[in-house]
Amino acid sequence: MEDDRGGSPACFAHKLIDGHVVDPDAARDVARFRKAERARLMEERKRISSADRATMTQNLTEALTTCVMARPGITIAAYWPIRGEPDLREWMAQAHVAGATVLLPVVLEKSAPLVFRTWTPSCAMERGIWSIPVPREGQELRPDVVVAPLVGVDKQCFRLGNGGGYYDRTLARITPKPLTIGVGWPNCDIPTIFPMPWDIPMDYVVLADGTIRQRT
Numbered sequence: 001m002e003d004d005r006g007g008s009p010a011c012f013a014h015k016l017i018d019g020h021v022v023d024p025d026a027a028r029d030v031a032r033f034r035k036a037e038r039a040r041l042m043e044e045r046k047r048i049s050s051a052d053r054a055t056m057t058q059n060l061t062e063a064l065t066t067c068v069m070a071r072p073g074i075t076i077a078a079y080w081p082i083r084g085e086p087d088l089r090e091w092m093a094q095a096h097v098a099g100a101t102v103l104l105p106v107v108l109e110k111s112a113p114l115v116f117r118t119w120t121p122s123c124a125m126e127r128g129i130w131s132i133p134v135p136r137e138g139q140e141l142r143p144d145v146v147v148a149p150l151v152g153v154d155k156q157c158f159r160l161g162n163g164g165g166y167y168d169r170t171l172a173r174i175t176p177k178p179l180t181i182g183v184g185w186p187n188c189d190i191p192t193i194f195p196m197p198w199d200i201p202m203d204y205v206v207l208a209d210g211t212i213r214q215r216t
């Protein structure tokens with residue numbers, strides 16, 4: 001006879017992350033792998049000389065410009081560099097001059113999606129969470145394009161970031177989904193980050209040796 005009590009017994013072998021069913025053992029193993037990769041990649045990028053940094057940043061911004069043309073009406077989220085990330089502030093200033101609205105990410109609350117606030121080269125800044133400088137005032141806007149810093153990136157354009165899950169959490173909620181461009185140093189290139197259901201791949205990856213990869 002049919003059992004009409006509905007549903008199966010509760011199963012505690014999985015957990016939900018943002019509505020995705022995730023095997024906790026797999027999530028734990030992947031988190032360990034990513035933590036070690038982050039540490040290795042961050043240690044490596046500390047050793048880049050300032051002369052190499054300057055040359056590579058030039059390559060990076062030239063390549064970035066071929067992916068996104070700053071123009072009036074477009075909103076582009078970039079980032080204020082921390083922990084040895086490529087410094088795009090000159091490029092951001094040029095985008096502002098070209099008429100684009102430049103935005104910076106702001107963590108209003110830990111583990112919540114980011115918001116994006118307008119930035120100009122002369123705007124007042126303050127220190128936000130983790131002391132990251134953010135625009136003090138500035139309108140909250142939806143980005144058309146998100147330029148996200150990479151700690152690592154894999155062949156399928158999945159991004160390894162600082163480990164808070166902020167970009168994934170944020171990109172999952174913006175409609176229409178912005179064009180996403182990951183930027184980083186050439187050493188970012190790794191075979192796989194072992195993508196999990198919440199990971200959102202970048203549409204383009206631009207590395208500081210001038211290479212551009214489009215997600216296929």
Ligand SMILES: Nc1nc2c(c(=O)[nH]1)N(C=O)[C@@H](CNc1ccc(C(=O)N[C@@H](CCC(=O)O)C(=O)O)cc1)CN2
Binds near residue numbers: 085130164
């Ligand atoms: N330049 C820049 N700005 C950014 C980001 C970024 O990656 N780069 N973010 C992109 O996400 C957001 C900040 N993300 C961060 C995520 C984790 C940690 C961090 O320090 N985490 C601790 C561990 C967690 C904790 O303390 O709660 C750590 O690593 O020690 C810092 C920033 C917003 N702004």
Ligand SMILES: Nc1ncnc2c1ncn2[C@@H]1O[C@H](COP(=O)(O)OP(=O)(O)OP(=O)(O)O)[C@@H](O)[C@H]1O
Binds near residue numbers: 168172199
């Ligand atoms: N959309 C989401 N909703 C809830 N939690 C999430 C989401 N995306 C990621 N997380 C959680 O955040 C943690 C870190 O994720 P992940 O390793 O992908 O970070 P990351 O992409 O390197 O960080 P960031 O985007 O801040 O630079 C994971 O433990 C994951 O469970």
